[in-house]
Amino acid sequence: MVRVVVIGGGAAGASAAARARRLDPSAEVTLIERGSMITHAPCGMPYAIGGLVKSQDDLMTYSPEEFEKERNIKVLIRSEVVDVDVEKRNVTVKRGGSIEKIAWDKLVIATGAKPLVPKIPGVELKGVLTMRHPDEVPSLKGHLEKAKTVAVVGGGYIGVEMSEVMLEMGKKVLLFEMFDQVLPAALDPDVAALVAEEMKARGVELHLGEKVVEFRGDDHVNKVVTEKGEYSVDEVLLAVGVRPDVDLAVRTGAKLGETGAVYVNEYMETTVPDVYAAGDVAEKVHRLTGRRVWIPLAPTANKEGQVAGGNAVRSRVLKFPGVVGTAVTKFFNLxxxxxxxxxxxxxxxxxxxxxxxxxxxxxxxxxxxxxxxxxxxxxxxxxxxxxxxxxxxxxxxxxxxxxxxxxxxxxxxxxxxxxxxxxxxxxxxxxxxxxxxxxxxxxxxxxx
Amino acid sequence: MVRVVVIGGGAAGASAAARARRLDPSAEVTLIERGSMITHAPCGMPYAIGGLVKSQDDLMTYSPEEFEKERNIKVLIRSEVVDVDVEKRNVTVKRGGSIEKIAWDKLVIATGAKPLVPKIPGVELKGVLTMRHPDEVPSLKGHLEKAKTVAVVGGGYIGVEMSEVMLEMGKKVLLFEMFDQVLPAALDPDVAALVAEEMKARGVELHLGEKVVEFRGDDHVNKVVTEKGEYSVDEVLLAVGVRPDVDLAVRTGAKLGETGAVYVNEYMETTVPDVYAAGDVAEKVHRLTGRRVWIPLAPTANKEGQVAGGNAVRSRVLKFPGVVGTAVTKFFNLxxxxxxxxxxxxxxxxxxxxxxxxxxxxxxxxxxxxxxxxxxxxxxxxxxxxxxxxxxxxxxxxxxxxxxxxxxxxxxxxxxxxxxxxxxxxxxxxxxxxxxxxxxxxxxxxxx
CATH class of the missing domain: 3.30.390.30 (FAD/NAD-linked reductase, C-terminal dimerisation domain)
Structure with missing residues (x-):
């Protein structure tokens, strides 16, 4: 009987656990999640903050209880893996006040990504917000609801989507992007200009090519300072990007790739035997160029999870062929x-x-x-x-x-x-x- | 200077003429159309009859005048090609009261398809309607507007789309289909059942597996007779399918394929030198099976026209790879x-x-x-x-x-x-x- 431990209950982790269970009914599968929910959809956060989606709980596909019951997977929520021992094949889990060790024969690391927090003076002030996990929705909503003016720092997917949501919430929105276009990682300038035009038409105060250098305030942020000016704001949403959450993977000794994410082969195997990585924590191969890239998106995470989970119980049964960087966002009806x-x-x-x-x-x-x-x-x-x-x-x-x-x-x-x-x-x-x-x-x- | 004559001003013909002109600015290109419009879209007819589209003229992309002027293509409308002479390389065109001969070096036959009219007693009665060309919209509209009950014979694309339109016009709609499902050429029974369910929910009286054997009436149809019963109706829309309009092609000596449409190779060449065929009149190759099929649809016609027109002025410059049978229809919001x-x-x-x-x-x-x-x-x-x-x-x-x-x-x-x-x-x-x-x-x- 193989013991599979999956760290992280998001798209990749939940898929991995479900797949391992499906392919090996006798396996002992444990899914460990730091937050309060699993199979959650961070992509829906803007619409939960804006109220279009009633509750962050709606962003889950399965509750931990359903997943345990229907899939026969042991689910530990509010449980943090604080150490991994590859020699002894166990993880150390902190849960409430207690610490326990859980043994594994196969380990799947699906720890995802976390917001990039630039080293800007004042970034630690209250009211400088990041978003990543649906658990944060009530707190973000609380902060943003009382604000009149919100600065969005970063014109990527989250910045664009949150600008819509905050306009819908009746806020004044200032968006700062250090590149001279919105969605710089996704679009060419000519196409991005079409998006910027719509954002301006809907009332976003767009500051392109304007780098934020400081946040000011006593205890709570009240000013954004850029190379070009100072702006009074009530809250700041920091959305300058994400990076892979590789801390636990590094503890296993797994090699990181040139992108900084965990190096995996097409079987989602890391360089450490019996340790897999899947989802936003892992590097991907671009099918068009053959190059290694880091494009952290949910559909990829789902499929990689499925491959990792399958291979954890049936060695090399599935291969992940890579990505071509398909991505979608919206701003109102655009x-x-x-x-x-x-x-x-x-x-x-x-x-x-x-x-x-x-x-x-x-x-x-x-x-x-x-x-x-x-x-x-x-x-x-x-x-x-x-x-x-x-x-x-x-x-x-x-x-x-x-x-x-x-x-x-x-x-x-x-x-x-x-x-x-x-x-x-x-x-x-x-x-x-x-x-x-x-x-x-x-x-x-x-x-x- | 090459003389290109294109017979038929629909999707394939207009594309062929435009392409020939584009690739050879010195060519003399003549487009001959029986009806009053070119670059017309028969697929939009239901919505013009229903009034969602204001006029049948809206179904044209270019007027004959625009096409002549902007493309430098001689356009003859209301002009019927009554003979083709391959030896002497000309076509005989009837235009108003006069007859003229037009010489060609390359001929593109894009005569399209025409409605299949089954040999059922009473099919010649007034009020038994078929639809094919946008020119017919005012007449069809006139007929259908005064009807209370309309029988649609045939549950294919036109039957489904016209059922929606006639319900929107406030008619009682009876649909007769001899197969026991709607869209028998397109869908499997299990999927067709989902469509039928919606049609019934919206009020279509569906008669599946019920073959029409006779239309009755004195001068104007007032009854549909099937194997199972008799139904009083005010108008009948006959939509049991179409067949390729190969009459002129046959006169050139071009071989017909096993499907009854004109046999063409990947260059849209018929078996007669310098004679091309494109669009609904021509047979296609199914890319999945390699078999010859007849699937007459507008996007294919456009592309085949482009290939035929290009090759007419620059021998074998383009190849048409065939189709996989992609098709779309709708019934209200389904x-x-x-x-x-x-x-x-x-x-x-x-x-x-x-x-x-x-x-x-x-x-x-x-x-x-x-x-x-x-x-x-x-x-x-x-x-x-x-x-x-x-x-x-x-x-x-x-x-x-x-x-x-x-x-x-x-x-x-x-x-x-x-x-x-x-x-x-x-x-x-x-x-x-x-x-x-x-x-x-x-x-x-x-x-x-």
Whole structure:
């Protein structure tokens, strides 16, 4: 009987535990989570803070009790793993006042990521908030509800989503981003400009290319200081990025990769025998470039968890092939999706690229209810191979455009392959020349 | 200077003419259309009849005048090609009262399809209507507006879409389908049952497995007679299918394929030198099976037109790789999409299949506004290769699920390849386990 211990009850950890149980009914599976919930969805936090989702508990798929009962997995919540012993094969768990040791034959580390907190003077002041775990929702909500003016530091996914939520809550929102565009890790400047335009139109005071250097206040923050000015604020949401939470992995002796996340192979094995890592704590392989990257997202975490959990009980039964960087966000009714490499990323990696940025509609021109959509397609100049796509548009459907492109990218599609793809049509769901097909045609520079 | 004549101003013909012009600025390009409009969209007809689209003119992308002026293409509307002479390389065109001959070096036949009219007694009565060309919209509208009860004969795409439109117009709708399910060419019975359920809930009187054998009336139809009963009606919409309009192609001596449509190779060349065919008149190759099929749809017509027009002026510059049968329709807010082979089709072709039919949501469980979606995934048992997918759900987005699958199918994906695809997520656009990924997991029967 194999004993599997999984550290972390989020997407990767819960998937790993469930998969191990499914593949080996006799295994003893223990899931250890620091917070109060498992199978939780941090991606839903903005909408729980904003009240669209009633309670942070709604962000769980299973309660710890259900998971224990239905899956026959031992679930320890509010339990912190404070040490890992690879020699003796156990973890030390702090739970309430007590400490216990739990033995494992296979260990899955799914400790996730944590917010990056830059070393800026005043960052320790009250009212300088970060967000990561649904457990924090009541506290964040309490802080933000009484604020009139909120500074968002960082124009990434969380910054964009929280700007919407805070405008909906009636706040004045100042967003500071040190790069001169929003979503710098996701989008090229031309596409990001479309998002920035909508953010400004909705009332966000956008400060792009403006680095925050200090927070001021006595006990509680009341001022954001940048290289360019000083701004009075009531609360600060720090959303400058996340980093992998590798502390426990390091204690096992597992090697970290060049990205700073835990190095794993396609079986989600770390460099330490019988120790797996999955989810945001682990490094990934980019399927387009073969390079090692760190793109911490929930769907990847789920699948990696599944692979790690499966392999923990049946050695090397599953392989994780990597990612192509598909990601989605939204600002009010503007949906933003991307996959593959941006043109800038591609250039940094040495690709010679061509791109096209087209404007189209999400339905036939004569049908009511269609939204405008912008598609940017990036291809390698010499081969026509598609390297990436970025889509911004006024309909949920544009998120799927990135999915279509993701599958195309994974498969090594050229612009011509995309053009000739059998993408469907009816007037209420797409134009007869689908925006992706139009983008391919334009990008072909007269060849199609 | 090459003279290109294109017969038919619909999707394929207009694309062919535009492409020939684009690739050869010196070519003399003539587009000949029987009706009054070109670049028209028959797929929008239901919504023009129902009034959601104001006028049939809105269904055109370009007016004949714009096309002439902007593209420098000679456009002849209300002009019927009554003969083709391959020896002398000309077409005989009837235009108003006059007849003229137009010479060609390259001929593109894009005559499309026409409604199938079964040989049923009474089918020639007034009030037994078919629909194909936007020109017919005012007449169809006139007929249907004064009717109280309308019989729709045929439960295919047009039958389903027109049922919605006529319910919206306040009619009583009886739908007769000789097969025992709606959308028999598109869906398996289990998925079609979901559509039928919604149709009944909205008030369509569904007569499945009930063959119409006669229409009765003095001058105007007033009764539909089936094997099972007689029904009083005011108008009949005959929508039992279409067939390729091959008359002119046959006159050129072009070979017809086994499907009855014009045989073409990947260059859209017919078996007659310098004669091309594109769009609904032409046979296609199914990319999954390599078999020749006839699946007449607008996006295919557009692309085939582009290939035919390009090759007409620059020999064999473009290749059309074929189709996988992606198609979309809707009934009110229920969107229906499919790609590849249905389970029944696959079985008929000798595949041993496995399938999964799952129910999921289009957004994270905790987000408001998500719809229920059903995904059926069909795979080959021995290899796990995905053969097809059918999706029915309460959101426009599910049409894109078929597109994602279409690209996967074209690329030879297995169930495992689909499962590990990097499909995106944010709570407002998809669940973290995307419905397609869930379907793949279920279909893997415990392997994933």
């Amino acid at each position: 949906y933003i999706a991307r996959t593959g490499l941006s043109e800038r990323e591609a250039a940094q990696l040495g690709f010679k690229t061509q791109s096209a940025l087209i404007k189209a509609r999400t339905k036939a021109h004569y049908m009511p209810g269609g939204g405008v959509v912008h598609v940017k397609l990036v291809a390698e100049e010499s081969t026509g191979r598609i390297l990436g796509g970025q889509i911004v548009g006024g309909s949920q459907v544009v998120a799927s455009y990135a999915d279509i492109l993701a599958v195309a990218l994974q498969s090594g599609y050229t612009v011509s392959d995309l053009f000739f793809s059998d993408i469907g049509y009816m007037p209420d769901t797409a134009p007869v020349w689908h925006p992706l097909i139009v983008a391919a045609r334009v990008l072909s520079r007269g060849k199609l | 969107y229906i999409a499919r790609t590849g082979l249905s389970e029944r089709e696959a079985a008929q072709l000798g595949f041993k299949t496995q399938s999964a039919l799952i129910k999921a949501r289009t957004k994270a469980h905790y987000m408001p506004g998500g719809g229920v979606v059903h995904v059926k995934l069909v795979a080959e048992e021995s290899t796990g290769r995905i053969l097809g997918g059918q999706i029915v759900g309460g959101s426009q987005v599910v049409a894109s699920y078929a597109d994602i699958l279409a690209v996967a199918l074209q690329s030879g994906y297995t169930v495992s390849d689909l499962f590990f695809s990097d499909i995106g997520y944010m709570p407002d656009t998809a669940p973290v386990w995307h419905p397609l990924i869930v379907a793949a997991r279920v279909l893997s029967r415990g392997k994933l």
